Amino acid sequence: MTTYDVVVVGLGGAGSATAFHLAQGGSRVLGLEQFGPVHAHGSSHGRTRIYRTAYLEGAEYVPLVRRAQELWFSLQETSGEPILRKTGGLMIGRPDSRTVGGARRTAQTCALEHEMLSAADVARRFPQFALRDDEVALWDPNAGALFPENCIRVHAAGAVDAGAELHYGEAVQSWTAGRESVTVHTRSGEYRARSLVVTAGAWTASAVPELSLPLEVERQFMLWFPATDRSVTGPERMPVFLWERGPEEHTYGVPDFGDGVKVGTWRGKVAARPEEADREFHESDAAPIRAFVATALRGVGARESTHTSCLYTNAPDHHFLLGRHPSHANVVVVSACSGHGFKFTSVIGEVVARLARGEDPGYDLAGFDPARFGAGRRAP
Ligand SMILES: Cc1cc2nc3c(=O)[nH]c(=O)nc-3n(C[C@H](O)[C@H](O)[C@H](O)COP(=O)(O)OP(=O)(O)OC[C@H]3O[C@@H](n4cnc5c(N)ncnc54)[C@H](O)[C@@H]3O)c2cc1C
Known part of the structure; x- marks a missing residue:
């Protein structure tokens, strides 16, 4: 043997x-x-993953996420392959939301570079996002997109x-x-x-x-929306984002790397095992994402051009x-x-x-x- x-x-x-x-x-x-x-x-799978440093899940992740970035850039340099593209990132929601509040707490605790932006600031600097008046954003200049x-x-x-x-x-x-x-x-x-x-x-x-292990397998869809105005949807203009519109409305997105702006949600259908996950694409999967895109994003079409499913493995x-x-x-x-x-x-x-x-x-x-x-x- x-x-x-x-x-x-x-x-x-x-x-x-x-x-x-x-x-x-x-x-x-x-x-x-x-x-x-x-x-x-x-x-x-799914072409991109968000990289961010003002970690809303807790300051304990920051030493790991910093080292991860060094390693990704080193891999990019030695391989010559696209691995991580810095775009900056916006964590959007009401000031007391977990997304904004958590990211802000970590950024302050760990003295991370960041900026708080009002809805009006965002409208000026990032016209592809339409925030509500009571929403704000945390700007994480070191965020970006990985190519998994x-x-x-x-x-x-x-x-x-x-x-x-x-x-x-x-x-x-x-x-x-x-x-x-x-x-x-x-x-x-x-x-x-x-x-x-x-x-x-x-x-x-x-x-x-x-x-x-009390793990749950959650299946999620990612949708790609075609750009209607490439001057605001490409990675040189559009940051990655996480957006909390309400307790059950969590959306994220990645700029257009050639196949449209990718948008997805989390907290979806769960199963005990991967084989039991329902991978079929239902209208009910697309509807909330399309509704979000229609009201929150500018420069993209209302209907996705393609989609794919993927599995989360959630610990309690x-x-x-x-x-x-x-x-x-x-x-x-x-x-x-x-x-x-x-x-x-x-x-x-x-x-x-x-x-x-x-x-x-x-x-x-x-x-x-x-x-x-x-x-x-x-x-x-
Ligand atoms: C839709 C979606 C969006 C996400 N967005 C982000 C994001 O923006 N940023 C971020 O950081 N993370 C994101 N994540 C989470 C991230 O993608 C996952 O945490 C990560 O990919 C998990 O990697 P893994 O190695 O654990 O699993 P996988 O990459 O799935 O690898 C597990 C591997 O084990 C193999 N395997 C299993 N059992 C056996 C066996 N018995 N024998 C041999 N092989 C076996 C499987 O075939 C598989 O290849 C997202 C996840 C999803 C689904």
Whole structure:
């Protein structure tokens, strides 16, 4: 049986970055992916992802998001591929909304560059957005758009260049862990390694069933609206944005990189497992997004030209899972999702590589403990 230092289960956003950092650091890596390279069945497709720094989810994310940006720009420089494009970002809503209030708190706590804009300021500087009079915006000049398919492709290629073996179309069926090694089973064979990393995205709960993780899989649609006025919709003029119009009305958008302005919402239909997620596109999915575009955006058509579905993996507290398995120190469990994880996958790769080697991760990961929901703890 071939043996490795680390087996990585799942080669999407987090897994490809982990394989990259492990292999670049000299580890013998095997990556196993159930689908092909850069596929559209999980959480990391759809051409763009928002990168932002004034992190409304909490100041604890800021050291990670800063390091993530350094790593993305470094990947862009070494690969010559488009990875991260800075556009700036607007967090829009009423001053007391979570989107604006949370971003402002983090920006102040961490002394991040930012500016508060009134509706009139936004109308002057960003005429493509039509704010209500009682709405304001936080300007995050360091926000931008990532190109996730490129990120995954470049990370995977870099891992292979550094000696990693990546097997596509090979699903992990089960694994067992002892003190010194783990054994991983697929239909094609059995592999042994010192450590295991589970970066299985929407399949995380079934990849570590003994933890009974209370994760919900949420399917969401992204819609692309054709530009009617390219002078205001391109990335040189239009920032990425998050917009909270009400407690249940959360919308985000990305400028036109050639295929229209991308708009989506979050908090949608949930299922227990990815296979049960309803991927069919219903009028009820499009209607709120079209209504938002009609009233809030200028320079785009009223009907989308195309759409695609994607899966979020939500933890009950909407924070990541990132840490060692409570019963097996040589197994690392990662779910960097809850709808906001892609921007972190570069730094997650670096952190997980350290954990898998038994090193200090370099960050306080207490809030991301995979065992925080109670199940699967080692008996005292
Ligand atoms: C519509 C949408 C919009 C989003 N917008 C943003 C955004 O603007 N900014 C942001 O930062 N984040 C955003 N996110 C979240 C972000 O995209 C995800 O957090 C991130 O892509 C998750 O990466 P992952 O590696 O965990 O999952 P994935 O990339 O899906 O990778 C998991 C991989 O594991 C594989 N796998 C699973 N089980 C097995 C098995 N048993 N054997 C082998 N392989 C297996 C899967 O096939 C898959 O390839 C968004 C997500 C969605 C869906």
